[in-house]
Amino acid sequence: MEFKLGINHKERAYSREIKDSECAVFLNKKIGDKILGNTFGFKNYEFEITGGTDKDGFPMRFSLEGASRKKLLLTKGPGVKIKRKGARIRKMVRGNVVAEDIKQINVKVIKEGDKKMGEIFPPKEEAKPSEENK
Numbered sequence: 001m002e003f004k005l006g007i008n009h010k011e012r013a014y015s016r017e018i019k020d021s022e023c024a025v026f027l028n029k030k031i032g033d034k035i036l037g038n039t040f041g042f043k044n045y046e047f048e049i050t051g052g053t054d055k056d057g058f059p060m061r062f063s064l065e066g067a068s069r070k071k072l073l074l075t076k077g078p079g080v081k082i083k084r085k086g087a088r089i090r091k092m093v094r095g096n097v098v099a100e101d102i103k104q105i106n107v108k109v110i111k112e113g114d115k116k117m118g119e120i121f122p123p124k125e126e127a128k129p130s131e132e133n134k
Contacts, residue, residue: 001020001100002017002018002019002020003017003018003023003026003102003103003105004017004103004104005017005018005105005107006104006105006106006107007047007107007108007109008050008107008108008109009108009117010109012117014120014121016041018040022039022041025039025040026049026098026102028098028099029097029098030049030096030097030098031049031050031060031096032048032049032050032062032096033048034046034047034110035047035048035049035107037113041120042113042120043113043114044111044114045109045111045112045113046109046110046111047109047110048108048110049098049105049107050106050107051078051105051106052094052098052102052103053094053102053103053104054094054101054102054103055102055103058079058092058093058094059078059079059094060078060093060094060095060096060098060102061077061079061093061094061095061096062077062078062096063077063096064093064094064095064096065095065096065097066095066096066097067094067095067097067098067099067101068094069092069093069094069095070092070093070095071091071092072090072091073088073089073090074088074089074090074093075087075088075089078093079091079093
């Protein structure tokens with residue numbers, strides 16, 4: 001089992017894949033629960049789960065209890081884009097509990113730890129065009 005972790009910190013977003021032993025801290029947690037980052041490589045960080053998607057791409061919905069999928073009649077929220085005023089749409093969404101079917105978990109930083117995010121995720125060096133291509 002592995003999760004792709006989407007970390008939102010201030011104006012930036014970071015991504016990291018976590019493997020089997022690190023995933024156990026997320027199982028059976030709900031959207032809005034707080035997680036300590038010590039178990040998956042973020043010393044003294046605290047995160048809040050804000051959402052995610054399952055293996056088929058269906059978004060997690062904060063108002064649907066449990067870990068199952070259901071079709072709901074929605075007017076706003078994750079996964080819903082209404083173009084007309086007053087319109088509603090029936091969408092398939094996943095419940096608010098993190099289960100083994102979830103592949104991506106979105107979290108936001110609540111408390112910053114020892115290292116800054118810039119040190120944990122160094123900026124990628126941009127490839128400079130070589131003189132041969134000119």
